[in-house]
Amino acid sequence: MTATDTPTLDDVPEPAPVDPNAVSITINGRAVTARKGDLIITAAENAGDYIPRFCYHERMSSVGMCRMCLVEVDTGRGPQIMPSCMFPVSPDMKVYTDSPVAKAAQEGVIELLLANHPLDCPVCDKGGECPLQDQSFSHGPGESRYVEEKRHYEKPIPISDLVFLDRERCILCDRCTRFADEVAGDALISFTHRGNLTQVNTFPDEPFASYFSGNTVQICPVGALTASPYRFKARPWDLQEAESTCTTCSVGCRTAVQSTRDELVRYQGVDSDPVNWGWLCDKGRFGFESVGSDDRLATPLVLTATGHQPTSWNSAINSTVQLIKDALAAGGPSSIALLGGARGTNEDAFAFARLAHDVIGTPNVSSQLVDGLPVGVLGLPRATIDQAASAKTIILLAPDLKEELPVLYLRLRDAVEKKRSKILEFTSKGSGLTKYAWKTVYYEPGTQADAVTTALADPAIAVQIASGDVVVVAGRANLAESSAPTIAALNVLLGAIPTASVLPALRRGNVVGATQVGIRPGAGGLDSRGILEAAAHGSIECLILLGSDPLSDVPDADLARRALAGARRIIAIDTFVNDSTALAHVVLPAAGYAEKIGTTTNLEGRTTSLAQKITAHGTSRPDWMIAGEIARQLGTDLGFSSVADVTAAIATHVDGYDGVTTNALAAAPNGVIALAPSIDRVNTPTVDLGDRNAYDFRLVVSRKLYDAGVAVAHAPSLAPLAPGVAVFVNPLDVTRIGSSIGAEVTVSSSTGRIVLTLRADASVQRGSAWVPFNQPTSAAGAVKIGDLIDAGASVTDVRIESI
């Protein structure tokens, strides 16, 4: 080497940056770079070496129960046999997933697991998609030497209204019991007995009544758990599947929609990392029953002297257009109003928004039903679910998330259980998250702004809030209260914590999407309450109900009744006949979930694609198509000949949706965030609590997961789960009423008087009374909670008297 050949500093190549999270290991003789903290089972799978497993589930803690994932691991002390789900990778570890010892161990475990398994695969729903079946073929010994009699149990036993357990098939992997305990927080199933007789079971007389029980069926690696809505409906190889998004509520869980012979038979949760982690609530999971209900509207209806008559689409559209033309002639564009749109797709909402705003020219458009929040909350700095579930402080100013947005409840519960976040809850009634909350501040309905102000002055709370990022989950906790007190409290919070972001806890499936793409009041337009009041005053010539049922959903029942009576013409687009469509002059049948493609936007603004899996029921059509047809008849061509056209138009015209293209959604199964920056922030409304006089209980009305809504009422498996209606007070208030638990009492407010059964519930605060909203009641004693509620008042005070 000569002096000129001596490399200079410049010649030395830059050393590759060392990744501090990279761990070099050897798997089956191949050098592999794993991530620090990865379990061996994950590292091997990432490297293409699948290790069989039953108990391991990536969304739950490892327990090492099934011993299926045994591999040989050499960390320098010679090969050891280890469960790969229990040990993280360490530098220079050598892993052998299919060495003779590892294979023998895996085959041994399969043989042992099959020893007492009934092998009734031909009649088992799981057969064909069964990890035990699959892994017996891929990693099993191929034959059994077990000649003894197998374990016998009664098969199957119901462990809840929805789930059956076959203990003979169970391989005791602890997945369902771990899910119930760790993920759902409903540890209602557990191991009982021991040794060879160990079995999963419920506690005596305590069913596995969890809102999340269906997930255990999905994660069961054998056919031990089956759900009654799917049992014996189909074989896995006959199923067709499309990935979609659940629109039961606004969380937007990703699902796999499965059908056979053009009939929906099952939804499975899909693991969407930013949203649902693979979990679904039972209402969403089993809601497919309502899509296939025989009660669905199949043909358009027109009102005649003898009631509703089926008619053709041509004639129905002609009638619809005539109604609109008549209204325009009678009262001008602003005498026409549109309510609804939150149950459909973004495309449906956009098409109707164009129809209302641009074609008809009315600003009176709202996707809510006096039960939400002013659209301005969507203009606040928005948090994602991930941001909420990793925020140092989560402030709840929201309804009971377990009841209304169940999978969001799971995510926030996880944030607390994993000690990432602390929850500061403001509520007037204990909620599902109360027991996980760091602090719960109970306020009397209407006084939440004061409660927030007082709480923020607390030094401990101030320290907690100052410790990191804050996400406020804001929603309408109490339907007997106007939205004003919540907005006032939210404004206090945002004033005190300027960096806080907001996750709007609005409930209906696509309420955020519908509002953002245009179903919101235009300049000078009325909101939902304004529309109803205008209708009640007789100034609405035509009311368009887009998948909305004001008579069931508007908290103020009297206002809804007067509005529908006062509206001169009603056009309803819906999937079912309901109380409100019964009053409509034209009813147009709409295609339902999984019957149309499109996009939906969840509460984060995350826009995902919806899949069509089955043919639309009867002659029903997607809403966007109906809007286009009406617009064309009114003389304007919206230019939509396919859903793709509408999606493209949204991307072009709607503020914030420019990234939401068909291609972008196809590339991002987790969706694209679309926010609407043009929506103005909310103002502080006035809260007037008034005098209580003799109305000594302040009313809290909120929803339960199962109610009389269409998704539950038309699903035979879910309908019986609605708990029914009663008035709940604190146990200490029962004697004050002078009645006893279980007795009938009258509940009267300044607007109405109803009879309810009195119940005690310690989560209800003293001095307040709680009634679940929209519960099925017997035909004889049909009770409208809304009779007590005045949409014009900030709060509702009631008197409870024994009969």
Added chain:
Amino acid sequence: MDAGTASAGEHVVTTSATTYSYTPGFYAGDRPRIVTSRFEYEDSHTIERFLATDGYVGLKAALAKPAPAVHEDVKAATVLGRGGAGFPAGTKWGLTPPGVFPRYLVVNGDESEPGTYKDRLLMERDPHQLIEGCLIACYAAGLSQCFLYIRGEMAVAQERVAQALNDAYAAGYIGKNILGTDFSLDIVLHWGAGAYVVGEETALIESLEGNRGMPRLKPPYFPAAIGLYGQPTIVNNVETLANLPWLMRHGVEAYTAIGTATSPGTRMMAVSGHVKRPGVFEVINGSTTFRDLIFGEEFAGGMRDGATLKAFVPGGGSAPWFVEDQLDLPLEGRAVGAAGSMVGSGAVMVMDDTTDIPAAALTLTAFYAHESCGKCAPCREGGTWLMRILERIVAGHGTSRDLDQLIQVGQTICPGNFPHASSERLGLTAVPFPYKMTTICFVGPSAYTPVHSALTLFRDEFEARLMKRTFIPVTAVSEPATADSTSLTAASMAGTVHS
């Protein structure tokens, strides 16, 4: 003690040939007595007797020194854990992460290994000695609270420890500012609900927390780091703690003068089975041999009825069996381990030549199959399967394939070479302890241990029990499948990849 002279408190046992009487469980003998010094008194469990016989003197000696000095003493004396693993207690106390409080002492009084009943006697006969030991341990290791977990079935022990705790509280030995010092401690008494696996320390912690008694995964749950209620926790055996008062009273030198350098002091050995005088003996650690223990006049006194020794279990029901070849081994962990078994919990079960070996193996296997907690598949399914096959053989319905199958099923619980003793008679050389296992804890392997030992050392007895098969000479029926065609053979275990 001669036949026919049973005094008050003695039991009379009649066998077919001779009647023996013995005081249940304990013989003093002419040996150093560290933990059994009060056993001869009828009222040894009372605080009065305890205080009259140097009671709480060791505690006072300990409290007179700084805590680290007491810890150093325990380390210097190499007090070995008496629960089975034989890990030095002083070292164990040092494994807690610094600065994490509270930290707990959990006393493992869930003695349930078949053949073992030394801790029961220590709790029944001298509960204050155990309490004193707990106090010394907590003082030395800086532990904030003590939990005393007593096996569910030990009613007398539960009663006497409870009484002793009350008396000690009343006398100011437990509670706030013990003996006027800054040292305060509470001792919580907990009664188990009857599960063998709870003797495993992490399962015991689960049980103590109110959960189902199932072992926790290690790592990360080494109790010293993450134990009871997620806090650093020391789990010590009853006998280990019972050694501490004597050590404090007499000092390290006096303690290490007894026994060998690696195993100082004494240890309690429980002998049961076909000996003249079954019971618990405090023997000198390390130097005493199995021959001394089984045949020594001051110990078990030899085989009963003039029978000869066939086999013995040296360390509780889960230990591989020994035969006469191993009689001269000392009761010391390493020597016994090299010879293919373990000293374990200090229980020797002796079998004479009348023993039905397959039935004896079945008895032990059935115990472990029944006590499986059900967590790991190999233990839950494999243990019961082994039991079923053994039942078939014992009932006379076994076939020669069943014997291979016992080994093959056992291999799914314990892959590879399983430890066993050497035997001159069979020309076997020993395979040293321990075994590999596919389960979390030792219950699964323990179900296989008696099967393997019995089948390795006494295969002829199994073969004699097999069903005599008569094949009907029909040409279409072939012989049963050979070992080569079964999928999980010993050959595949040894490294041959089979198709």
